[in-house]
Amino acid sequence: MSVTVRRAAILTVGDELLAGRTINTNAAWLGDELGRHGYNVVRAETIPDDEEEIARTICRLADAADLVVVTGGLGPTQDDLTREGLARAAGVALREDRGLLTQIAERTQHRAQERNARMALVPVGGAAFENPVGTAPGLRLTVAGTPVYALPGPPAELRAVFAGLDLGGAPRSRRILRVYGPHEAELAETLGELLARGGEPEMGVTARGSILTVSITGAGADERAAAVRARLGDHVFGEDEDTLPGVVVATLRERGQSVAVAESLTGGAIADAIVSVPGASDVFCGGVVAYTAKAKYDLLGVPQELLDEAGTVDPRVAQAMANGARARFDADIGVATTGVAGPDPHSGRKVGDGYIAIASAAGTRVIERTGAAPRPIVRRRFTLDALWVLCRGA
Amino acid sequence: MSVTVRRAAILTVGDELLAGRTINTNAAWLGDELGRHGYNVVRAETIPDDEEEIARTICRLADAADLVVVTGGLGPTQDDLTREGLARAAGVALREDRGLLTQIAERTQHRAQERNARMALVPVGGAAFENPVGTAPGLRLTVAGTPVYALPGPPAELRAVFAGLDLGGAPRSRRILRVYGPHEAELAETLGELLARGGEPEMGVTARGSILTVSITGAGADERAAAVRARLGDHVFGEDEDTLPGVVVATLRERGQSVAVAESLTGGAIADAIVSVPGASDVFCGGVVAYTAKAKYDLLGVPQELLDEAGTVDPRVAQAMANGARARFDADIGVATTGVAGPDPHSGRKVGDGYIAIASAAGTRVIERTGAAPRPIVRRRFTLDALWVLCRGA
Numbered sequence: 001m002s003v004t005v006r007r008a009a010i011l012t013v014g015d016e017l018l019a020g021r022t023i024n025t026n027a028a029w030l031g032d033e034l035g036r037h038g039y040n041v042v043r044a045e046t047i048p049d050d051e052e053e054i055a056r057t058i059c060r061l062a063d064a065a066d067l068v069v070v071t072g073g074l075g076p077t078q079d080d081l082t083r084e085g086l087a088r089a090a091g092v093a094l095r096e097d098r099g100l101l102t103q104i105a106e107r108t109q110h111r112a113q114e115r116n117a118r119m120a121l122v123p124v125g126g127a128a129f130e131n132p133v134g135t136a137p138g139l140r141l142t143v144a145g146t147p148v149y150a151l152p153g154p155p156a157e158l159r160a161v162f163a164g165l166d167l168g169g170a171p172r173s174r175r176i177l178r179v180y181g182p183h184e185a186e187l188a189e190t191l192g193e194l195l196a197r198g199g200e201p202e203m204g205v206t207a208r209g210s211i212l213t214v215s216i217t218g219a220g221a222d223e224r225a226a227a228v229r230a231r232l233g234d235h236v237f238g239e240d241e242d243t244l245p246g247v248v249v250a251t252l253r254e255r256g257q258s259v260a261v262a263e264s265l266t267g268g269a270i271a272d273a274i275v276s277v278p279g280a281s282d283v284f285c286g287g288v289v290a291y292t293a294k295a296k297y298d299l300l301g302v303p304q305e306l307l308d309e310a311g312t313v314d315p316r317v318a319q320a321m322a323n324g325a326r327a328r329f330d331a332d333i334g335v336a337t338t339g340v341a342g343p344d345p346h347s348g349r350k351v352g353d354g355y356i357a358i359a360s361a362a363g364t365r366v367i368e369r370t371g372a373a374p375r376p377i378v379r380r381r382f383t384l385d386a387l388w389v390l391c392r393g394a
Numbered sequence: 395m396s397v398t399v400r401r402a403a404i405l406t407v408g409d410e411l412l413a414g415r416t417i418n419t420n421a422a423w424l425g426d427e428l429g430r431h432g433y434n435v436v437r438a439e440t441i442p443d444d445e446e447e448i449a450r451t452i453c454r455l456a457d458a459a460d461l462v463v464v465t466g467g468l469g470p471t472q473d474d475l476t477r478e479g480l481a482r483a484a485g486v487a488l489r490e491d492r493g494l495l496t497q498i499a500e501r502t503q504h505r506a507q508e509r510n511a512r513m514a515l516v517p518v519g520g521a522a523f524e525n526p527v528g529t530a531p532g533l534r535l536t537v538a539g540t541p542v543y544a545l546p547g548p549p550a551e552l553r554a555v556f557a558g559l560d561l562g563g564a565p566r567s568r569r570i571l572r573v574y575g576p577h578e579a580e581l582a583e584t585l586g587e588l589l590a591r592g593g594e595p596e597m598g599v600t601a602r603g604s605i606l607t608v609s610i611t612g613a614g615a616d617e618r619a620a621a622v623r624a625r626l627g628d629h630v631f632g633e634d635e636d637t638l639p640g641v642v643v644a645t646l647r648e649r650g651q652s653v654a655v656a657e658s659l660t661g662g663a664i665a666d667a668i669v670s671v672p673g674a675s676d677v678f679c680g681g682v683v684a685y686t687a688k689a690k691y692d693l694l695g696v697p698q699e700l701l702d703e704a705g706t707v708d709p710r711v712a713q714a715m716a717n718g719a720r721a722r723f724d725a726d727i728g729v730a731t732t733g734v735a736g737p738d739p740h741s742g743r744k745v746g747d748g749y750i751a752i753a754s755a756a757g758t759r760v761i762e763r764t765g766a767a768p769r770p771i772v773r774r775r776f777t778l779d780a781l782w783v784l785c786r787g788a
Contacts, residue, residue: 017421018436022600023419024421027418028411031412031413031415032415035414042442044411205415261683267678268657268661274661275685276661285685286685286693287683287685289655289683291679294724295680328692328693342672375672379669379670
């Protein structure tokens, strides 16, 4: 083990995690954050809400790592035993922190004071950290020479308290690129040797709902990010927490353009994605979900002869829908989708086949899409494709 | 510990889990399945792809539990060291299984035979289990008197191999109820003593995106499910894998009714949810996302005087939108939403305020909704409320 890489262990506490009622997303989030802070996570364990088990496991992990982060079990109920377990691991008592007690009473509007008073207990020799988005504070205590942090379990609270910690050492530089278009395997091929393990900067790729996230951590992250961008071109749609709809709204706002949508197989998903962005009303006029041929004719003015002749899955229908949306809502840009979401083929077309059209003053473009997949994936691909097209401009 | 509840431990192996590149969904899935098979999961640990660490941890877990399930690290690459670690835990060698070797060679079409041959290695004294959806078989070996199963890490393979195991004992009966409406704390209050820990049947409640799932496991599950239904009434919208949009489509299909939507703050989310259900076209006509006052007037026929006088967040506007959707799409039922999604108040109304209207031949009903929350939560609540109203009938 290199001298500069420090070992961290993660302990998550909670019966609900062991029984599978909750998926442990905190461990992954902490693993990623600790990596960014220069720690190598050597183990992650989950145990029940049991004081003795908590104490014993903290001792073992403190022995095996240079830093231990515990989450969960800091709430006000009798099941929450992490603060007791932490104190026991170090062989110290809990003391009531008057400042915390006042703060907690205020935040809980003096309800259930006796119960909530437990959250003002701090191990002797330890420190408490303010929880800016919740009631239970974070705790720090040294156990057998190793710093142990106990942080609240609700993800938003964990993140907020973690952000306030000083874990020592300078965090490594990090770049996060957000990518849409290639599959994970295609991305690996395109990036090739840049992804090789064990180098500096370290590279990681995660996929979630067709969006790939490329993380670059360590010395040379900026240069590597530029190299990745050079290979992926405009498939890199943003950085950090950017989302495709967020970039669509920001881009249209910058250009002073408005958009309206006409959706068949995406069924409202494009509109929903855009409206999910705060301030979407600056650029979004509205949309029509034209799920039937009749609605395409009635609400979007798609010619009945075209529908009779070509059916609903046709490039000219997509084009007419995009133009119809643009005209109906008096928008600068109209976007339309029509296709076969599945599970059954229709209009003589296969599942996954369809069209995305984008209409503007400059004219109308139609993009063909094919590729069978389960219904939710087909619908998501059309939705993300349409958003990606909007990011790049009409 | 009761004699009938056996202790299980879960070990997941993989650097990608510790670094946070992958969220550990296998542990939750196994926790739930093991619970259903009568096991109490007492710990879940994640460790790196390190032979000695794997061996040492398997030994410790075999000591602490009556069953150990290991996942990950069974692939063909040099990083996959679970089979070596398992053999080492029991102090046995690995032998090549000729039958497996042939099977693997066939499945991999004789590519990379040398590399893939590792997957035909079985610890001496152990057994292999066929992987119906992948190449790496599952393994079983007794370590210090405790059965240890090593299963592939890809979730689909884990599930397929797990399904073929005989873990001893009869799986316990289980009922799953799906609930919308109450918050988790309200549910706990309503169900009260039924949720008490340590009883039979065992009860669990999980919350995901405002939908609560009540699981009831063990003897008397059916009677308990009836008792829960009696207390929660029509807040129980389904069982098992039922979703609100799925129940909406099934209910409307049963009644022979069609629906159209008019969405303002939900912005296409209701339409999207309905269209996500295969066969939605049987009942769904379409919708209008009327995000602006102009669109409410132009496309839905909301009277301009009303919009001028009352603004967009008004019960009469919601009513006119629902009627407009019903008329425009020639549907049996029209549903509409209008309100303040946030982050800023508008039309003189607070974030979270708004209306859901439902129109049918029987007339129009309007439901008022209030309660500040972050934008995504406000939007989700209106969406789910509208779907729940549709489940119960116009």
